[in-house]
Amino acid sequence: MLFNSYVFLFGFLPAVITIFYLIQKLNFDKKYIILWLIFSSLFFYGWWNPPYLILLISSVVINYFFGQLLNRQKSSIILILSISFNLVLLGYFKYFNFFLENAAYFFDTSFNFANIILPLAISFFTFQQIIYLLDSAKGLTAKYKFHEYALFVTFFPQLIAGPIVNHKNIMPQINDASFGCFKVENLAVGISIFFIGLFKKVVIADTLSGYVGPVLDANEVGIQLTYIESWLGMIAYSFQLYFDFSGYSDMAVGLARIFGIILPVNFWSPFRSRNIAEFWRKWHITLSDFIKNYLFFPVSMKFTRIAMYKRLNSVSTFGLTVFIPMLYAWGLAGLWHGAAWNFIIFGLMHGFYLIIYQLWSQTSKPKIQSKIFSFLGNGLSIALTYLCVVFSWVFFRTNSVESALSLSKTMIGFYGITLPESFKAFIPSFLSENNFIQYGSALQNGLLTSNPENLIYILFACSFIIFYMPNIFEYFKFHHNTTERMDHESKIKIYWGHNIFSALVISILATLAIMHLQGESEFLYYQF
Amino acid sequence: MSSKVISQIQPIFQQVFNNSEISLSRETTAQDVEGWDSLNHIRLIISLEMELGITFDSNEVAELTNVGDLIDYIESQINQ
Numbered sequence: 001m002l003f004n005s006y007v008f009l010f011g012f013l014p015a016v017i018t019i020f021y022l023i024q025k026l027n028f029d030k031k032y033i034i035l036w037l038i039f040s041s042l043f044f045y046g047w048w049n050p051p052y053l054i055l056l057i058s059s060v061v062i063n064y065f066f067g068q069l070l071n072r073q074k075s076s077i078i079l080i081l082s083i084s085f086n087l088v089l090l091g092y093f094k095y096f097n098f099f100l101e102n103a104a105y106f107f108d109t110s111f112n113f114a115n116i117i118l119p120l121a122i123s124f125f126t127f128q129q130i131i132y133l134l135d136s137a138k139g140l141t142a143k144y145k146f147h148e149y150a151l152f153v154t155f156f157p158q159l160i161a162g163p164i165v166n167h168k169n170i171m172p173q174i175n176d177a178s179f180g181c182f183k184v185e186n187l188a189v190g191i192s193i194f195f196i197g198l199f200k201k202v203v204i205a206d207t208l209s210g211y212v213g214p215v216l217d218a219n220e221v222g223i224q225l226t227y228i229e230s231w232l233g234m235i236a237y238s239f240q241l242y243f244d245f246s247g248y249s250d251m252a253v254g255l256a257r258i259f260g261i262i263l264p265v266n267f268w269s270p271f272r273s274r275n276i277a278e279f280w281r282k283w284h285i286t287l288s289d290f291i292k293n294y295l296f297f298p299v300s301m302k303f304t305r306i307a308m309y310k311r312l313n314s315v316s317t318f319g320l321t322v323f324i325p326m327l328y329a330w331g332l333a334g335l336w337h338g339a340a341w342n343f344i345i346f347g348l349m350h351g352f353y354l355i356i357y358q359l360w361s362q363t364s365k366p367k368i369q370s371k372i373f374s375f376l377g378n379g380l381s382i383a384l385t386y387l388c389v390v391f392s393w394v395f396f397r398t399n400s401v402e403s404a405l406s407l408s409k410t411m412i413g414f415y416g417i418t419l420p421e422s423f424k425a426f427i428p429s430f431l432s433e434n435n436f437i438q439y440g441s442a443l444q445n446g447l448l449t450s451n452p453e454n455l456i457y458i459l460f461a462c463s464f465i466i467f468y469m470p471n472i473f474e475y476f477k478f479h480h481n482t483t484e485r486m487d488h489e490s491k492i493k494i495y496w497g498h499n500i501f502s503a504l505v506i507s508i509l510a511t512l513a514i515m516h517l518q519g520e521s522e523f524l525y526y527q528f
Numbered sequence: 529m530s531s532k533v534i535s536q537i538q539p540i541f542q543q544v545f546n547n548s549e550i551s552l553s554r555e556t557t558a559q560d561v562e563g564w565d566s567l568n569h570i571r572l573i574i575s576l577e578m579e580l581g582i583t584f585d586s587n588e589v590a591e592l593t594n595v596g597d598l599i600d601y602i603e604s605q606i607n608q
Contacts, residue, residue, distance in 0.1 A: 138585075289590075294587070297590060301589065304570050
């Protein structure tokens with residue numbers, strides 16, 4: 001079931017909330033509230049493909065059993081066995097065909113591909129449960145009750161596409177005596193956050209999708225885009241991806257809040273980042289935390305130990321402690337996004353970006369850095385970071401390495417740069433002397449010509465929201481407590497409150513969102 | 529106990545972050561020390577390992593981003 005569907009908004013959600021409050025009104029045990037939420041979450045998951053419920057349920061049961069075993073008996077064999085169980089499931093459902101495809105290419109033969117449908121959410125609940133297993137081996141999860149654990153994994157707001165939640169963060173909230181008590185504040189804040197997320201998804205992201213689709217799909221089938229088309233397409237896609245995915249995360253945060261659960265922050269105005277490391281501290285935060293803590297740190301720590309004990313020179317130290325662990329962690333992070341070479345390249349590009357950033361921040365003196373920053377200003381560093389990200393998303397959006405390369409080349413100007421005649425006055429004439437820049441129809445494929453100027457207005461409006469409006473956690477600062485607090489107070493300081501103005505804003509956004517619900521457009525991150 | 533550990537780790541901080549003016553308290557966090565990012569965090573952890581003769585668990589170092597938690601962890605390791 002999708003958050004942006006009539007059946008969810010007008011059937012499922014009201015029913016779940018009503019019965020959730022009814023159970024405590026009638027003074028039933030808290031256990032029944034938890035059971036009701038588990039049942040609802042399984043129904044939510046099974047709506048899409050009932051047979052895969054068996055996969056989800058058995059994964060929860062088996063992992064809980066393994067975890068409790070590990071609490072009692074710290075055995076590395078059980079730990080390896082239990083983690084392998086998760087990785088084998090993920091490997092089969094997500095990577096088996098990719099493996100066959102590459103093996104067939106390598107051995108120059110062909111295999112029969114298995115008809116595997118990727119189970120929704122498997123990438124997310126696999127990660128969450130591996131963290132649980134690792135902590136169980138340290139005896140940290142011995143007190144977890146089965147029904148509480150089952151709710152932690154299946155809880156529908158975060159089940160399908162994150163945020164990737166940590167048991168240490170969620171289990172105490174479920175176990176807390178106040179969980180399940182009716183609070184008007186939870187309902188009001190939760191629904192408000194949810195509708196802002198829904199607005200971002202169905203009004204902004206889905207509108208952009210109408211422009212992005214024709215352009216980038218044309219590139220996919222081999223139509224040569226113009227320079228301007230390729231850039232407009234990719235900029236629009238970058239905004240679409242942001243509003244789509246952060247909108248989804250907002251909806252998840254809002255829904256969880258209705259039931260009194262605070263989910264972790266997943267986005268914190270990422271496009272305002274001044275360098276790539278900051279970008280990953282603000283974009284899909286729960287994923288980058290996982291990559292850092294469970295992929296990068298263990299390897300880098302081992303290598304740093306070696307480098308420091310053996311007193312290696314600075315080049316070998318950098319290679320061993322940064323270069324190798326970074327490419328390893330980000331190559332895997334790319335592969336996590338999907339079973340295709342495109343995603344691996346996407347991950348490796350970010351690995352390289354981060355290596356370059358580290359090289360720069362380690363070799364240059366802080367004083368020189370601050371001088372360069374004050375010279376360039378935040379604007380240019382933000383623009384540079386954004387450009388790097390957009391370039392990497394070419395590999396994220398296209399379906400094959402070939403179409404990604406052709407789009408990248410178009411964007412760099414390999415196939416010439418054609419600008420509209422009106423630009424002529426602003427561009428130095430020597431650039432057009434050897435036909436490097438030509439003037440003419442910049443949108444000659446007609447892919448955007450239905451109303452290209454509308455797209456420009458929309459992109460400006462999006463930029464305004466991205467750079468000036470407070471993010472969801474800033475807007476709800478006084479009513480939604482998260483442990484994480486980051487810098488970058490937005491220039492426009494408005495806050496949600498129990499007043500007519502906030503009610504009006506949310507009602508308008510909600511109405512627009514519901515009016516825009518047309519068909520059911522999937523979330524971009526569902527495929528992962 | 530805490531103050532003893534602080535006086536032991538302060539010079540290590542000064543060396544790793546290349547700043548002799550760093551003065552630590554239990555409340556110091558990663559935001560307060562310039563350059564305390566993920567990579568320098570690892571360098572800090574391994575330097576602490578070398579100087580104090582303890583080992584850190586790779587899954588737990590990510591959470592030790594303030595001096596108070598670091599001291600508690602170090603003390604639990606020394607007492608073991």
